[in-house]
Amino acid sequence: MSIKWDEIKQDVLAQIAGANTKEEIDKLKVDILGKKGLIAGFMSQMKTLSPEEKREFGQKANELKKEFEAVFASKMEEIAQKAMEEQMAKDAIDITLPGVKASKGTLHPLTIVQQEIEDIFESMGYTVWYGPEVELDLYNFERANIPQGHPARDMQDTFYIDVERLLRTHTTAIQMRTLEALHDKLPIKVVCPGKVYRRDDDDATHSHQFVQIEGLVVAENIHMSDLKGSLELLARHMFGPTREIRLRPSYFQFTEPSVEIDVTCHICGGKGCNVCKGTGWIEILGGGMVHPNVLEMAGIDSTKYTGFAFGVGVERVAMLKYGIDDIRNFYANDIQFLKPFTRFE
Amino acid sequence: MRLSYNVLKQYVDLHDITPKMLADKITACGLEVEGLEEMAYATNLVVGYVEECVDHPNSDHLHICQVNVGTDVRQIVCGAPNVAKGQKVIVALPGCKLRGGDIKEGVVRGEESKGMICSLSELGVDPKQLTEQQLAGIEVLGDDAVVGDTNVLGYLSLDDTILDVGLTPNRNDCLAMWAMAKEVGAILNREVTLPDYHVEVEESKTNLVIKSETEKCPTFLGKVINHVEIKESPKWIKDALKGAGIKAINNVVDISNLVMLETGQPLHFYDLAKIPAKEITVKQGLHEAYTALDGVEYNITEDDIMITTEGKAIGIAGIMGGDDSKIDEESKGIIIEAAIFDHVCIRNSARNFNLNTEAAQHFIKGIDPLACVKAVERSVQLLVEYASASGIEETVVCGSLKEASKEVSVTLSKVNSVLGTTFTMEEACDPLARLGFEPKVDGDVITCTIPSYRTDISIAEDLVEEVIRIQGFDHIVSTLPLMPTTQGNLAPNGRTTRMIKKMLNGFGYSEIISYSLVSKKHIDNSVMPLSGAVELANPASDERRYFRTSIMPSMLDTVAFNTARSNDNFGLFEVAVVYNEKGEPQDRLALALTPTTVRSKWQAITTNNDFYVMKGQIYALLEELGFDEKRVTIKANDVDTTTFHPSQSAALYLGKDLLGVFGKVHPAKAKEYDIDACMIGEFNLSVIFNAKASKVKFVPICKYPSSSYDLALLVDLDVKAGDIVNIVRKNAGKILKDVEVFDVYKGKGVPEGQQSIAVSMVFQSEERTLTDKDINPVVEKIVNALRNQLKAVLREA
Incomplete structure (x- = not known):
């Protein structure tokens, strides 16, 4: 019996290649590989052959079957792949439509600035201390070297509650509590943030409530140059790595010598602009060497220990950093105002 | 204080120092000049003589003057009521620059005018310095004025600049002009010549x-x-x-x-x-x-x-x-x-x-x-x-007349140690000598005799300040403290507060900060008010008379403020400390959430922010802080039913302590503030700060499969889902892993006065796979308990 294997094979392969759908392939598969199909037909012819021929014929038929099976499988995969691609093309979406809004609120800009400053000092080994807003005259004034009747009390108009109590006018009050609590656990390295109150009328640059942060270091051999170096770090972190600072003489009752600290203008870089009023410098901080009376009142030996202290207005830093022109914005809490403060920088 | 440059010039040689230079120098030494004010500002002035003065034919108040200004006689139209023939006056010639503008030749109602006759206020003199007469008309000069003299400001002594010096409270000695002159002399390192005021007069006995x-x-x-x-x-x-x-x-x-x-x-x-x-x-x-x-x-x-x-x-x-x-x-x-x-x-x-x-x-x-x-x-x-x-x-x-001069000493090593500088003895003594402190050196010690007017100098540190103030702060370099390394820390509760804020940000709430000082009305409307409020002795207004005892009234104000500005779709929170009458603090958190959050307009995805949304957020927040559901008790709100909707709000307890109240705003409150039916809440964070957070524990993954079992129950309307869950928990024993309400239904198919509540329970054992034999008796026990305690009836499947 002579069968033209090659012709059959080519014919079937051409049929498979010509099929385009899963249905056509399924039908073809039955025709070729099914119980009554082409291959099965060959097998039924085998019984008339001699054993010799049988082996050769069987071998050929089996080879053919295996090859066809493989071709069918790959063709099926090809069709499935094509179908999937067609489906995906159909499922195309408009990627320019807006996404579903995820919930996201903002921190208040004063919190952002406060946390940034807390973090800088925490990284330098400072501990953050809070204290009461309803404060004793003792810590707000007496311990800060501002005794009853002292003209310096005129500098800050105070909200009094009674003879002993008031709303703290500066975070110096927290420092005084810190000094008392830690006077026998030196060295002291703290930053003290908090709300403070002054009897001011609210306008674009004044607020009866605002936020201050003060810092205090007390140890042996602390110099004013350490104050300068520490605040230089702060200024560079808040306003950019190329900022310079300068000290100017000033007066605070609880420090001696006292200084105002100016930072080169972050807008013009020191050339002079309307933000720095043409001077190239912006006044940001106050500070000085802790007054020996303050140390002594807290029970610290001022002949052995020295310290520096500084204070900064959080609103002022935020206004300069973000270009905010009216301090009342911070307390009006208009959502349009709060919206842009999405992150730390 | 107002410092006259001309007066100062009489005492200190300032020939090469302009007012601006002087201002910069003294500012750098601690006398901050806050402004420079020229007494008057005008160029191109001359003294004129009014030779003729007649009324302007086309005006009821103008005059036509013929004015001799030395070089010529010119016609000037003048509107001042007091101008008259024979006066010596200030004439601003064309080209003159005044604060109000420049003077040009012109024609006034048909009459030529070549200049202007001036009043002092037109020269920029502060009106407070002028009499009513001077304000009402031109300045009439004295007979000693010389016609044609162009130094009019000099003649009027208006060629001065005033330095507005903001004195720090320790330097009020400089309010005295003579002390200020000495200070300037020290800063500029120049001699100061003050008037000799000793006078020899014969004084008679007195009976005063x-x-x-x-x-x-x-x-x-x-x-x-x-x-x-x-x-x-x-x-x-x-x-x-x-x-x-x-x-x-x-x-x-x-x-x-x-x-x-x-x-x-x-x-x-x-x-x-x-x-x-x-x-x-x-x-x-x-x-x-x-x-x-x-x-x-x-x-x-x-x-x-x-x-x-x-x-x-x-x-x-x-x-x-x-x-x-x-x-x-x-x-x-x-x-x-x-x-x-x-x-x-x-x-x-x-x-x-x-x-x-x-x-x-x-x-x-x-x-x-x-x-x-x-x-x-x-x-x-x-x-x-x-x-x-x-x-x-x-x-x-x-x-008594106290002998006020005193001695104060400082050592050179102290100067350099406090400042972190390397001054020599000469460099330290020079500023002190310039200030008139007469420094005397003995070894390391510098002893100064302090003039009586320097009441601010009393200790060594004061002298240190004087040295660096005059030498200049640029002598100080930048260093960092040399000391043992310390560990940095946030304030107690600082980290927890930050976690709360970040979590609330994640839920969509934005932080606000409002004023602590409030009105009586706010105090009366406090949520969970503390006992009494701190009242100021000297409030600036009744609006800010008290320290708040609750954040909520300010929060509602802020919601109303934003609603009125058509801001919608927001969540707000505030963390602040409130105080009771005794000044004892309590940390508080307040929340507000508008009724809906639009998440996608084109897909019409909107979250309805109801009680359960806020409840879920609060429970998630508590879990984050280490307080899982089991430590929290929710009860009907009997704390505040005027701020909150009485039947859509709840009081939350952590252990036995009242943690807070939250829920829908009371409809009357919403109407009063003209706001939507927001969800609001106020919480006592001190309860959280004082409670001990649960430890995070590892739970091994169970090797055996779990099986779930659902129960649908008919109960009366007043039965709470939480009661059912509690009974299930109590009766299920160790094999219950989870129980959750998955359906609540009232209406068709459920008898009047009743509701259907369905719970899904998950059973699992760590020892073996559970079979019906294990689960059925437990379910039966649960069903019996529900029947006995809540009259719950199993619904037909």
């Missing part, structure tokens, strides 16, 4: 009696001068007063003001004739109405220091004299008062009377204890010279 019955007046110098001649002051005195913003009155009064400016010592001159008893007593404790120089009646109370004669008040000490003893044109003799009054008393009186006079300012800020002696001497000298004073009696001194 001065008494002080109060310790608040430790020193009082009095002096009788029997004859003075009242007249106009010389120009230089008037100019000096003008620079300080004080109006000239007559020579005697002007001298008292001038000497105060020079020495810092306020003086008062009484009309001798009006104090016939020649007795002056300082006392406190008066209680009467008193009319002062300004004609105003003041209610004197016992704390005010008063000057009296024969028991009758003649002045409020240190603030203002009396009308009936003042110097006037008729005065023939005077009594000089130079006294020291307690600055606290003066401050209180000045504040109570709202009388912030120049004299009061000097006393409040503190004066040189020896200035009174200087001031009396200087007054005598000036009165002799400019008021023909004679019949001068000896000075009566009541109280």
